[in-house]
Amino acid sequence: MQSDVAGALGLYMVGRAAARTELGPSLIPTDILPELPEVWKEQGGQKSDLDLPFVVFDQDAPR
Incomplete structure (x- = not known):
């Protein structure tokens, strides 16, 4: 995985x-530590709606 x-x-x-x-x-x-495994389980869209070459990560809004 690239650093950016x-x-x-x-x-x-x-x-x-x-x-x-x-x-x-x-x-x-330390309050966030128990929540990190749950964040890994969240799934968003597989493709970005943005057509911007400089966007390296585009996650859906929280549900």
């Missing part, structure tokens, strides 16, 4: 895990 794609995926996963905790401002880094 890995970075985009990591940023997305951490953000989704943080949102899943629903802790808001009281969130601490």
Whole structure:
């Protein structure tokens, strides 16, 4: 995996895990750890709707 794609995926996963905790401002880094396996199970579309060559990661909006 290229570093820019890995970075985009990591940023997305951490953000989704943080949102899943629903802790808001009281969130601490270790709060996201239990949510990371659940984020891996989420599935989005296989193709991007964007026709932009510089977009390396395009995940569907959270469900």
